[in-house]
Structures are given as C-alpha cells and as structure tokens.
Amino acid sequence: MSAHRPYRRILVWFRRALRVDDNPALWNALHDGDEVVPLLCLSNASLYQKLTERRKFLRSAIRGLDADLRDRGTALHVRMGNPAVAIPAAVAAYQADAVYAVALHDAPGMHRDARLKQELAGMGAALILWPDRVMREANQVLNAAGSPYKVFTPYKRAWLHGADDVPRPVSLPRQIRSAAIADGSQLLAALSWASRGPGDEAVGAQRLLRAFLKNSAAHYSVRRDIPGVEGTSRLSPHLSVGTISIRRVYWAAREAAEHAAPSAREGISTFISELIWREFYYQVLLHFPHVLETAFREEFRKLRWSENARHFAQWSEGMTGYPIVDAAMRQLLQEGWMHNRARMIVASFLTKDLHISWQRGEQHFFRHLADADLASNNGGWQWAAGTGTDASPWFRIFNPVLQAKKFDPDGTYVRRYVPELRALPASHIHEPWSMNRQEQEAHRCVVGKHYPRPLVDHHEQRAKTMMIYKQSL
Ligand SMILES: Cc1cc2nc3c(=O)[nH]c(=O)nc-3n(C[C@H](O)[C@H](O)[C@H](O)COP(=O)(O)OP(=O)(O)OC[C@H]3O[C@@H](n4cnc5c(N)ncnc54)[C@H](O)[C@@H]3O)c2cc1C
Incomplete structure (x- = not known):
C-alpha cells in the first residue's frame, strides 16, 4: 500500500454509470487506490435473452465503456452471475481490498448492497458507494x-x-493505473458480442x-x-x-x-x-419505497383492475384502433423509446380506457424502454393512473382523439409509425372510423380490415372509470 493511498487494489464495479467521464466511483478509486480493476457483473441470463432495444443499447454502452477504458490503458473485466456471489468471488480472485460503485436509490437494491458490504467486510474488503444518480x-x-x-x-x-x-x-486523467491481470478470459472482449456493433x-x-x-x-x-x-x-x-x-x-x-x-x-x-x-x-x-409495490395513495391500493389478456396484448402491440396510442406503442417496440406526451396518452389509455393495472404497463415499459428507470417509470405510471404523489387527478381522463388532434394536428407522428394510415388526410387520421366506406376504400384503409376497429368506446369507458375510482374513495 502506498504511503498516502488507503487501498492497494480497488475494484470499480460499473453498474448504471457506464462511462469514464465524471464517474465518482472511478475517480475516487483513482485517488484512493494504487491500482484499479474496472469490473462489470453480467447475469448469465443476459447473454441469452431476446434482444430488446433496451438490451441492444446496454450492450452498445458497455462496448463503448470498454473502448474508453482501453484508450486509457486498461479494459473492462467481466464476471458472470449474481453480484451477491460474483463480487466476493472477484474480490478474492483479484485480491482487492475495496469495491467502489455508485449508490442505488431503491430499497431492494440498497438492502442487497448492505448484505454485500457485510460479506466483503468479513473478507477484509470495503464496499464504498458514491452518490451519482441525482x-x-x-x-x-x-x-x-x-x-x-x-x-x-x-x-x-x-x-x-x-x-x-x-x-x-470531473474529467478523468488520460491514463488509469490498472492492475495487470493475465487471464484474458475475464475481459469483456472475450464475449462474442463485445466486438460487434456500435459502441x-x-x-x-x-x-x-x-x-x-x-x-x-x-x-x-x-x-x-x-x-x-x-x-x-x-x-x-x-x-x-x-x-x-x-x-x-x-x-x-x-x-x-x-x-x-x-x-x-x-x-x-x-x-x-x-x-x-x-x-x-x-x-x-x-x-416512500412502497411505491414499487403498490399505489402511493392508500385509497387506490384496492382498485379493481381488468385482467383482459386480449386488451393488454392489443395495447402492447399497437393494435387498439386508436391511432395515437398505436403509433406510440409501435414507437416503443421499434425504438425502445417513446415521446413523453405519448407515454402519458398510452398510460391513461391502459389504466382508464382498458382498466388494466398501471403496474402491468410499468412492467411492459421497463422491459422495452432503453431509458427504463425505476423512479421515473414508476412516477410516470402512478401519475397517469392518478395513484401517485402529485399525480394527475384520478378524474382527469385523456381523450385519445382530442389529445391526438391537439398534439399531432397534421398526423405526422401517426403516419411515421402506423403505415396503414399513411394515406389518410389530417381531417380523418386520428379517427379513421369517421370516414364513410367509400372514403375508407379510396384510402385503402377499411376499418376492421386494414386497420383495427377501436378496441373500446372511450366515452363508455370513461364513465366506467369514474365509477371504479369513486368506489375506491
Ligand atoms: C408513463 C411514463 C413512464 C415513464 N418512464 C420513464 C422511464 O422509464 N425513464 C425515464 O427516463 N423517463 C420516463 N418517463 C419520463 C419521460 O417521458 C422521459 O424522461 C422523456 O420522455 C425522455 O425523453 P428526453 O430525454 O428526450 O426528455 P427531455 O424532454 O429532453 O428531458 C430531459 C430529461 O429530463 C428527464 N425528464 C423529462 N421528463 C420527465 C418526467 N416527466 N419525469 C421524470 N423525468 C423526466 C429525463 O431524464 C430526460 O432525459 C416516463 C413518463 C411517463 C408518463
């Protein structure tokens, strides 16, 4: 150990903060340790899961991090498996005396970290967490x-x-003092996807x-x-x-x-x-960690939600028959991202037109959004459902057609993601059912044939929502 640095070898565990720039775990490790080992923990399942846009983005971000570390004279080491096992194993294998990582904000994550800290302490190593997310x-x-x-x-x-x-x-120095570890099989580069695609x-x-x-x-x-x-x-x-x-x-x-x-x-x-x-x-x-489990507002914890699997599937696939909802849900599947206004519209539609629980929507978003974030996703869903802190009032129910006319007046957004509707004039694009049969045929968009009929009647569903929420109060 050097005279002024408290640790000899620090594992910098990259989770979330997948960058070298302004990374407090990394720059504090460089300050406190003689050597650092950049480390990533991957679950075994992550190698085989279907590649959603989110997973593609994550891989690309990991490749980029590795390239940046290589530019600075080191490389990303990888351990497979659950961090509760993989991190202690890495500490032992690399003979590290500390692990630096960025701090988490969710209760399950913080509990896991507390247990890990104890286990590492038993091995004579410290786990030090650095604020970063906010x-x-x-x-x-x-x-x-x-x-x-x-x-x-x-x-x-x-x-x-x-x-x-x-x-x-804080910017990082050009060189990282890293430990020379011979076993190349533990480097990211050993994974087959690591050298392919953008990064x-x-x-x-x-x-x-x-x-x-x-x-x-x-x-x-x-x-x-x-x-x-x-x-x-x-x-x-x-x-x-x-x-x-x-x-x-x-x-x-x-x-x-x-x-x-x-x-x-x-x-x-x-x-x-x-x-x-x-x-x-x-x-x-x-x-208020309970928000991950249930509604923030107690009075809405027992709302009766629909279990209609067909409705949920049609919403997920962008086949509800409401053009703005369908455009948004297809954008999510194609790009792993959705515009904020569209997120509010589809979330209102799922909870207040289909009466399906915001938690199902939250899970679907989390799986597909490249920006999936526990806090903002939960906050956004509870806001839309009217169950959260400072939420949209429960009786505020977005009308998907009026929202579309106001925020996508010429139909640019709908045309981009719903090709069946591309030829429709702006006057009908948000309610194709308002065209007569002749107009539908002329635009090759017969409702019920080329494009779905509306899954539900918004006005009827609105009345039902008012009743369901009122019963909960
Ligand atoms: C139902 C629902 C689910 C959502 N899920 C997520 C999610 O999983 N991850 C996520 O990052 N955002 C989520 N949001 C918030 C918001 O939709 C996105 O942050 C925004 O669309 C991202 O696009 P942008 O980076 O271009 O945002 P910009 O408009 O450029 O905003 C800049 C940054 O500010 C933050 N931000 C913007 N709007 C919000 C907001 N309403 N709430 C919290 N942070 C915001 C984001 O970090 C964003 O990147 C959700 C919103 C709703 C209604």
Missing part, C-alpha cells in the same frame, strides 16, 4: 419540518434554492447534449409536447444507463442559459425543470 441527494431537499416533499412545485422551489451546490463534473454511446450522448442546447433548447417549452417533431433532448437512455452524467447535463444547460437570449432562457429553464422532475421521483423512491 444532482442533489434526497436528504438535501427536505421541507422546513425535515420531511420529504410529496408535491412537485414546492420541491422544485426548495431544489432550486440549492442549485449552485450541484457538484461540478460510442458516451460520445453520442455528449453530441446529443450539444446539439440539443444549440438547436432545440430555445424552443423546448413549446416543442417538447409535440411527438411528431424532434423537440426534446433524447438523453433519457443515456441518463438511464449512465453514459452521460446528470451533472454534466445540468451544468451545460446552466452555461447555455447564461449565453442565451432571454426568450431562449425560458426553454432551458423548462428543460432544467424536467431534470428536477427526475430528481423528484428519485426522492419519492427513496423516501
């Missing part, structure tokens, strides 16, 4: 009584009060951020709600797996605001407000 930690933003916020607006006010305390991002996600994230701040941020307040235009940053997959640091995004936005015209500043401040929504949901997850 800009301001949950316990830094509490109300005057020292309690967590349940409503966004006062939370945001309190958050902004300490906005200057958000740590500045510069961290670079891509920085590029997206720059392009967004330069071209779109000024108009963000208005354009962020229109799914047919590229009005948002598309940074969410990167924030989810950590190919970019949230502090990097925040400070870049603050700097852009300083140099922007007053009219553009509003867009940037709305963007920062969305980043704070993300923080809000993280503190909900930390302070």
